[in-house]
Amino acid sequence: MLDDKDFIKSCDVPGPTKEAIRAIILYKSEVTSKDKVVDCGCGTGGITCEFSQRAGEVISIDTDPEAIDVTSKNLKKFGLGDNVTLINDNGSKALKNIKDIDIAIVGGSGRQLENILDIINENLNSKGRIIITAILVDTKVEAINKLKDLGYNPKIMEVNVSNGRVLDRGVLMISENPIAIITAKKR
Numbered sequence: 001m002l003d004d005k006d007f008i009k010s011c012d013v014p015g016p017t018k019e020a021i022r023a024i025i026l027y028k029s030e031v032t033s034k035d036k037v038v039d040c041g042c043g044t045g046g047i048t049c050e051f052s053q054r055a056g057e058v059i060s061i062d063t064d065p066e067a068i069d070v071t072s073k074n075l076k077k078f079g080l081g082d083n084v085t086l087i088n089d090n091g092s093k094a095l096k097n098i099k100d101i102d103i104a105i106v107g108g109s110g111r112q113l114e115n116i117l118d119i120i121n122e123n124l125n126s127k128g129r130i131i132i133t134a135i136l137v138d139t140k141v142e143a144i145n146k147l148k149d150l151g152y153n154p155k156i157m158e159v160n161v162s163n164g165r166v167l168d169r170g171v172l173m174i175s176e177n178p179i180a181i182i183t184a185k186k187r
Protein backbone atom coordinates (compact mmCIF):
# COMPACT_ATOMS: atom_id res chain seq x y z
CA MET A 1 0.00 0.00 0.00
CA LEU A 2 1.09 3.54 -0.69
CA ASP A 3 1.50 5.85 2.31
CA ASP A 4 -0.97 8.77 2.65
CA LYS A 5 1.84 11.18 3.42
CA ASP A 6 3.69 10.37 0.19
CA PHE A 7 0.91 11.68 -2.07
CA ILE A 8 1.21 15.10 -3.69
CA LYS A 9 -1.84 17.07 -2.53
CA SER A 10 -3.58 20.24 -3.60
CA CYS A 11 -5.76 22.44 -1.42
CA ASP A 12 -8.32 22.58 -4.27
CA VAL A 13 -8.52 18.84 -4.93
CA PRO A 14 -10.01 16.45 -2.33
CA GLY A 15 -8.04 13.34 -1.48
CA PRO A 16 -6.26 11.09 -1.32
CA THR A 17 -8.76 8.55 -0.05
CA LYS A 18 -7.08 7.33 3.13
CA GLU A 19 -4.91 4.21 3.15
CA ALA A 20 -7.23 2.05 5.27
CA ILE A 21 -10.15 2.88 2.97
CA ARG A 22 -8.07 2.17 -0.14
CA ALA A 23 -7.15 -1.20 1.36
CA ILE A 24 -10.80 -2.13 1.95
CA ILE A 25 -11.72 -1.00 -1.57
CA LEU A 26 -8.95 -3.15 -3.07
CA TYR A 27 -10.07 -6.14 -1.04
CA LYS A 28 -13.75 -5.66 -1.90
CA SER A 29 -12.97 -5.17 -5.60
CA GLU A 30 -11.31 -8.61 -5.93
CA VAL A 31 -9.02 -6.94 -8.49
CA THR A 32 -6.92 -9.12 -10.79
CA SER A 33 -4.13 -8.24 -13.20
CA LYS A 34 -6.54 -8.64 -16.15
CA ASP A 35 -9.20 -6.22 -14.93
CA LYS A 36 -10.32 -3.03 -16.65
CA VAL A 37 -10.99 -0.47 -13.90
CA VAL A 38 -12.63 2.95 -14.10
CA ASP A 39 -12.12 5.53 -11.35
CA CYS A 40 -14.84 8.17 -11.70
CA GLY A 41 -13.80 11.26 -9.73
CA CYS A 42 -10.13 10.37 -9.36
CA GLY A 43 -9.27 13.48 -7.28
CA THR A 44 -5.60 13.25 -6.33
CA GLY A 45 -5.32 9.71 -7.70
CA GLY A 46 -5.29 7.77 -4.42
CA ILE A 47 -7.48 4.99 -5.84
CA THR A 48 -6.00 5.26 -9.33
CA CYS A 49 -2.43 4.72 -8.06
CA GLU A 50 -3.39 1.63 -6.04
CA PHE A 51 -5.29 0.03 -8.94
CA SER A 52 -2.55 0.94 -11.42
CA GLN A 53 -0.28 -1.43 -9.46
CA ARG A 54 -2.75 -4.32 -9.52
CA ALA A 55 -5.12 -4.09 -12.53
CA GLY A 56 -4.58 -4.55 -16.26
CA GLU A 57 -5.92 -1.15 -17.24
CA VAL A 58 -7.18 1.89 -15.35
CA ILE A 59 -9.24 4.73 -16.82
CA SER A 60 -9.52 7.70 -14.49
CA ILE A 61 -11.98 10.53 -14.99
CA ASP A 62 -12.41 13.88 -13.30
CA THR A 63 -14.27 17.07 -14.22
CA ASP A 64 -11.56 19.16 -12.58
CA PRO A 65 -8.42 19.66 -14.71
CA GLU A 66 -6.40 20.21 -11.55
CA ALA A 67 -7.43 16.78 -10.28
CA ILE A 68 -6.20 15.22 -13.52
CA ASP A 69 -2.93 17.14 -13.14
CA VAL A 70 -2.41 16.02 -9.51
CA THR A 71 -3.30 12.40 -10.38
CA SER A 72 -0.78 12.53 -13.23
CA LYS A 73 1.89 13.89 -10.87
CA ASN A 74 1.20 11.19 -8.27
CA LEU A 75 1.37 8.41 -10.87
CA LYS A 76 4.72 9.79 -12.00
CA LYS A 77 5.97 10.14 -8.43
CA PHE A 78 5.21 6.47 -7.69
CA GLY A 79 6.62 5.26 -11.03
CA LEU A 80 3.17 4.19 -12.22
CA GLY A 81 0.82 5.16 -15.02
CA ASP A 82 1.81 3.03 -18.04
CA ASN A 83 -1.59 1.33 -17.81
CA VAL A 84 -3.58 4.47 -16.90
CA THR A 85 -5.62 6.74 -19.17
CA LEU A 86 -6.64 10.11 -17.69
CA ILE A 87 -9.79 11.82 -18.96
CA ASN A 88 -10.73 15.36 -18.02
CA ASP A 89 -14.49 15.19 -18.46
CA ASN A 90 -17.72 14.50 -16.66
CA GLY A 91 -18.14 10.85 -15.74
CA SER A 92 -21.68 10.93 -17.14
CA LYS A 93 -20.19 11.66 -20.57
CA ALA A 94 -16.85 9.82 -20.56
CA LEU A 95 -18.23 6.55 -19.18
CA LYS A 96 -20.53 6.12 -22.20
CA ASN A 97 -17.49 5.24 -24.33
CA ILE A 98 -15.94 2.76 -21.87
CA LYS A 99 -17.30 -0.74 -22.47
CA ASP A 100 -16.67 -4.13 -20.82
CA ILE A 101 -15.78 -2.67 -17.40
CA ASP A 102 -14.68 -5.13 -14.68
CA ILE A 103 -14.54 -2.69 -11.76
CA ALA A 104 -16.19 0.75 -11.54
CA ILE A 105 -15.30 2.99 -8.63
CA VAL A 106 -17.26 6.17 -8.05
CA GLY A 107 -15.50 8.58 -5.70
CA GLY A 108 -17.20 11.70 -7.05
CA SER A 109 -20.35 12.25 -9.06
CA GLY A 110 -21.43 15.86 -8.47
CA ARG A 111 -25.20 15.26 -8.17
CA GLN A 112 -25.18 12.92 -11.16
CA LEU A 113 -24.83 9.66 -9.30
CA GLU A 114 -28.03 8.08 -10.66
CA ASN A 115 -27.12 8.90 -14.26
CA ILE A 116 -23.55 7.67 -13.74
CA LEU A 117 -24.78 4.40 -12.23
CA ASP A 118 -27.16 3.88 -15.18
CA ILE A 119 -24.22 4.16 -17.59
CA ILE A 120 -21.94 1.97 -15.47
CA ASN A 121 -24.66 -0.68 -15.25
CA GLU A 122 -24.94 -0.60 -19.04
CA ASN A 123 -21.18 -0.97 -19.58
CA LEU A 124 -20.22 -3.31 -16.75
CA ASN A 125 -19.48 -6.85 -17.88
CA SER A 126 -21.26 -9.89 -16.48
CA LYS A 127 -18.74 -10.31 -13.62
CA GLY A 128 -18.44 -6.59 -12.93
CA ARG A 129 -18.20 -4.94 -9.53
CA ILE A 130 -19.30 -1.42 -8.51
CA ILE A 131 -17.79 0.44 -5.56
CA ILE A 132 -19.03 3.82 -4.39
CA THR A 133 -17.45 5.86 -1.63
CA ALA A 134 -19.77 8.34 0.06
CA ILE A 135 -19.41 10.86 2.85
CA LEU A 136 -22.82 12.55 2.62
CA VAL A 137 -25.75 10.66 4.13
CA ASP A 138 -27.79 11.66 1.07
CA THR A 139 -25.27 10.08 -1.32
CA LYS A 140 -25.31 6.85 0.67
CA VAL A 141 -29.12 6.64 0.46
CA GLU A 142 -29.15 7.62 -3.21
CA ALA A 143 -26.52 4.99 -4.07
CA ILE A 144 -28.29 2.18 -2.21
CA ASN A 145 -31.71 3.01 -3.69
CA LYS A 146 -30.38 3.33 -7.23
CA LEU A 147 -28.44 0.06 -7.03
CA LYS A 148 -31.58 -1.68 -5.76
CA ASP A 149 -33.60 -0.17 -8.63
CA LEU A 150 -31.02 -1.53 -11.07
CA GLY A 151 -31.46 -5.03 -9.64
CA TYR A 152 -28.33 -5.24 -7.49
CA ASN A 153 -28.04 -6.46 -3.93
CA PRO A 154 -25.90 -3.62 -2.52
CA LYS A 155 -23.80 -3.87 0.62
CA ILE A 156 -22.80 -0.88 2.72
CA MET A 157 -19.94 -0.63 5.18
CA GLU A 158 -19.46 2.50 7.27
CA VAL A 159 -15.81 2.85 8.22
CA ASN A 160 -14.49 4.88 11.14
CA VAL A 161 -10.71 4.81 11.33
CA SER A 162 -8.50 6.30 14.04
CA ASN A 163 -4.75 6.37 13.80
CA GLY A 164 -2.48 6.63 16.82
CA ARG A 165 0.11 9.32 17.26
CA VAL A 166 2.80 8.23 19.71
CA LEU A 167 3.61 11.06 22.12
CA ASP A 168 6.09 11.17 25.01
CA ARG A 169 3.32 10.69 27.57
CA GLY A 170 1.19 8.17 25.64
CA VAL A 171 -0.65 7.47 22.40
CA LEU A 172 -3.20 9.96 21.05
CA MET A 173 -5.83 8.48 18.75
CA ILE A 174 -6.87 10.81 15.91
CA SER A 175 -10.03 9.97 14.01
CA GLU A 176 -10.62 10.35 10.28
CA ASN A 177 -13.99 11.31 8.77
CA PRO A 178 -16.41 8.37 8.62
CA ILE A 179 -16.94 7.14 5.08
CA ALA A 180 -19.28 4.56 3.57
CA ILE A 181 -18.08 1.97 1.07
CA ILE A 182 -21.02 0.72 -0.97
CA THR A 183 -20.43 -2.35 -3.11
CA ALA A 184 -22.45 -4.35 -5.60
CA LYS A 185 -21.80 -7.19 -8.03
CA LYS A 186 -23.57 -8.09 -11.28
CA ARG A 187 -25.60 -11.24 -10.80
Ligand SMILES: C[S@@+](CC[C@H](N)C(=O)[O-])C[C@H]1O[C@@H](n2cnc3c(N)ncnc32)[C@H](O)[C@@H]1O
Pocket residue numbers: 013014015016017040041042043044045046047048061062063064067089090091092107108109110111112
Ligand atom coordinates in the same frame (compact mmCIF):
# COMPACT_ATOMS: atom_id res chain seq x y z
C1 LIG B 1 -13.52 13.02 -2.97
S1 LIG B 1 -12.72 13.32 -4.51
C2 LIG B 1 -12.05 11.75 -4.89
C3 LIG B 1 -10.78 11.44 -4.16
C4 LIG B 1 -9.99 10.32 -4.79
N1 LIG B 1 -10.63 9.02 -4.62
C5 LIG B 1 -8.56 10.29 -4.26
O1 LIG B 1 -8.11 9.24 -3.74
O2 LIG B 1 -7.88 11.31 -4.37
C6 LIG B 1 -14.04 13.49 -5.66
C7 LIG B 1 -13.64 13.95 -7.06
O3 LIG B 1 -14.76 13.73 -7.93
C8 LIG B 1 -14.75 14.71 -8.93
N2 LIG B 1 -16.10 14.73 -9.55
C9 LIG B 1 -17.25 15.20 -9.01
N3 LIG B 1 -18.27 15.00 -9.86
C10 LIG B 1 -17.77 14.36 -10.95
C11 LIG B 1 -18.34 13.87 -12.16
N4 LIG B 1 -19.66 13.99 -12.43
N5 LIG B 1 -17.52 13.29 -13.07
C12 LIG B 1 -16.19 13.15 -12.82
N6 LIG B 1 -15.59 13.61 -11.68
C13 LIG B 1 -16.37 14.20 -10.76
C14 LIG B 1 -14.33 15.97 -8.20
O4 LIG B 1 -13.81 16.94 -9.10
C15 LIG B 1 -13.29 15.42 -7.20
O5 LIG B 1 -11.98 15.56 -7.70
